[in-house]
Amino acid sequence: xxxxxxxxxxxxxxxxxxxxxxxxxxxxxxxxxxxxxxxxxxxxxxxxxxxxxxxx
Amino acid sequence: xxxxxxxxxxxxxxxxxxxxxxxxxxxxxxxxxxxxxxxxxxxxxxxxxxxxxxxxxxxxxxxxxxxxxxxxxxxxxxxxxxxxxxxxxxxxxxxxxxxxxxxxxxxxxxxxxxxxxxxxxxxxxxxxxxxxxxxxxxxxxxxxxxxxxxxxxxxxxxxxxxxxxxxxxxxxxxxxxxxxxxxxxxxxxxxxxxxxxxxxxxxxxxxxxxxxxxxxxxxxxxxxxxxxxxxxxxxxxxxxxxxxxxxxxxxxxxxxxxxxxxxxxxxxxxxxxxxxxxxxxxxxxxxxxxxxxxxxxxxxxxxxxxxxxxxxxxxxxxxxxxxxxxxxxxxxxxxxxxxxxxxxxxxxxxxxxxxxxxxxxxxxxxxxxxxxxxxxxxxxxxxxxxxxxxxxxxxxxxxxxxxxxxxxxxxxxxxxxxxxxxxxxxxxxxxxxxxxxxxxxxxxxxxxxxxxxxxxxxxxxxxxxxxxxxxxxxxxx
Numbered sequence: 001x002x003x004x005x006x007x008x009x010x011x012x013x014x015x016x017x018x019x020x021x022x023x024x025x026x027x028x029x030x031x032x033x034x035x036x037x038x039x040x041x042x043x044x045x046x047x048x049x050x051x052x053x054x055x056x
Numbered sequence: 057x058x059x060x061x062x063x064x065x066x067x068x069x070x071x072x073x074x075x076x077x078x079x080x081x082x083x084x085x086x087x088x089x090x091x092x093x094x095x096x097x098x099x100x101x102x103x104x105x106x107x108x109x110x111x112x113x114x115x116x117x118x119x120x121x122x123x124x125x126x127x128x129x130x131x132x133x134x135x136x137x138x139x140x141x142x143x144x145x146x147x148x149x150x151x152x153x154x155x156x157x158x159x160x161x162x163x164x165x166x167x168x169x170x171x172x173x174x175x176x177x178x179x180x181x182x183x184x185x186x187x188x189x190x191x192x193x194x195x196x197x198x199x200x201x202x203x204x205x206x207x208x209x210x211x212x213x214x215x216x217x218x219x220x221x222x223x224x225x226x227x228x229x230x231x232x233x234x235x236x237x238x239x240x241x242x243x244x245x246x247x248x249x250x251x252x253x254x255x256x257x258x259x260x261x262x263x264x265x266x267x268x269x270x271x272x273x274x275x276x277x278x279x280x281x282x283x284x285x286x287x288x289x290x291x292x293x294x295x296x297x298x299x300x301x302x303x304x305x306x307x308x309x310x311x312x313x314x315x316x317x318x319x320x321x322x323x324x325x326x327x328x329x330x331x332x333x334x335x336x337x338x339x340x341x342x343x344x345x346x347x348x349x350x351x352x353x354x355x356x357x358x359x360x361x362x363x364x365x366x367x368x369x370x371x372x373x374x375x376x377x378x379x380x381x382x383x384x385x386x387x388x389x390x391x392x393x394x395x396x397x398x399x400x401x402x403x404x405x406x407x408x409x410x411x412x413x414x415x416x417x418x419x420x421x422x423x424x425x426x427x428x429x430x431x432x433x434x435x436x437x438x439x440x441x442x443x444x445x446x447x448x449x450x451x452x453x454x455x456x457x458x459x460x461x462x463x464x465x466x467x468x469x470x471x472x473x474x475x476x477x478x479x480x481x482x483x484x485x486x487x488x489x490x491x492x493x494x495x496x497x498x499x500x501x502x503x504x505x506x507x508x509x510x511x512x513x514x515x516x517x518x519x520x521x522x523x524x525x526x527x528x529x530x531x532x533x
Contacts (some may be wrong), residue, residue: 001147001280002235004143004146004147005141007139008140008143008304008342010287010301011136011139011140011273011300012062012136012140012297012301012304013134014326015284015293015296015297015300016286016293016294016296016297019129019283019286019293021275021281021282022059022282024268024271026266026400027266027267027269027270027271027272028240028268028271029129029271029275029282029283031132031283032129032132032281032282032286032307032341032344034107035135035136036135036338038136038139039135039136039139039337039338040334040335040338041170042139042143042329042334043332043334043488045143046142046143046146046330046331049146050327050331055324055327056324
């Protein structure tokens with residue numbers, strides 16, 4: 001549960017703290033990059049949750 | 057001539073998809089275990105497509121680009137909320153599936169009936185799902201009429217466009233069923249993906265050299281657009297956080313997603329889906345870029361017209377056959393999900409309200425006739441709603457839908473974590489939530505920048521906890 005809560009927090013309550021344009025990453029404004037990063041990290045997080053719960 | 061080429065391509069693709077769907081399913085299955093939940097036999101891939109088919113819609117295709125065009129950074133909530141929805145779904149859906157499979161449940165309201173033992177609650181939930189569908193179908197109608205007006209190259213007014221859109225949606229629903237929709241989703245997803253890559257990568261690269269160069273220019277011309285307004289401002293950070301949480305929690309509460317969940321072969325199919333679906337969200341980045349590119353190339357759209365964003369660029373700067381293919385992708389993005397949701401809601405209404413509640417339309421023929429009438433009823437209501445709310449953007453319509461549908465989530469989650477919750481407390485919670493939502497939406501009160509649906513959700517949970525009967529041992533949960 002705690003592992004799964006990380007991306008949810010990163011994409012919601014953490015957003016006011018990363019609400020900025022600089023530094024640009026890969027040409028993207030930082031806020032967009034941050035959200036994209038956590039969208040990409042969510043599958044590994046959920047995979048890990050599945051491992052910890054011994055689902056796979 | 058231009059309009060003729062574009063229209064022909066769209067018509068060809070839509071008719072082809074209908075035939076493809078009919079070919080894969082010659083007869084509408086008569087057994088409710090079949091048509092509502094696909095015989096509970098769908099594996100990871102088919103379910104992935106089916107769930108994605110309902111989630112990636114006109115909203116993704118036009119609405120998200122329109123909000124990027126009109127508001128900028130607030131549109132990023134769309135990337136965030138879907139992902140939060142999947143994480144919640146990872147835990148919630150297998151639990152719901154287990155109950156549904158054990159008790160042979162068919163619909164979302166059946167779950168409430170089974171857990172809380174109240175037929176009235178189940179009927180109320182079915183009615184709420186049905187009512188919340190109106191802004192959702194309105195959004196698809198709005199998207200479709202935008203596309204039709206664009207490919208009319210000025211020759212189609214909005215009344216004609218929305219009439220064609222309505223007829224197209226109803227025809228599509230009447231010709232394709234659940235399994236048919238799953239395969240139509242494959243066609244739609246491929247076309248949408250192609251169109252989005254074109255609009256999000258090819259257009260920015262052709263006009264600005266690279267997507268990064270496009271962002272450079274955007275920062276020069278619209279410096280405040282790529283970050284959120286602070287605090288309680290409209291669409292500021294408070295709005296962003298509460299909107300992501302509210303819509304993420306409501307993500308799976310629609311009747312079609314419930315049925316898709318029940319149609320899974322096993323719990324792990326649902327978990328694997330929840331794990332993989334966020335990758336589908338990456339498409340949104342391209343949609344945002346299409347919207348930003350459109351803002352720089354064709355500025356000046358306001359209000360609901362922002363939904364035209366990149367379509368207008370394609371119409372002005374590319375040949376009509378490109379317009380036709382992009383428009384066909386958009387048309388399927390409106391038709392396939394509306395079909396799934398309309399059939400889902402009509403099936404739920406026919407079973408829980410007409411069948412269980414009133415004892416009518418219980419025969420196969422009666423139910424089929426009732427479902428057809430119900431689809432027409434929602435379609436007509438949506439048409440009326442569009443006529444009243446035609447200044448609303450696609451994203452605003454979707455947020456209205458979520459304000460209502462999310463109020464089902466506390467009762468569903470409480471079924472697993474709050475043993476003392478009762479039908480009465482769940483119903484009171486939903487009523488409180490809806491009252492807050494209706495008040496905030498109708499008055500338009502700013503309420504510290506908090507999303508109205510989120511405020512409703514808080515009221516909902518508070519009332520649910522307050523009215524649940526206290527009992528010593530289980531109160532700890």
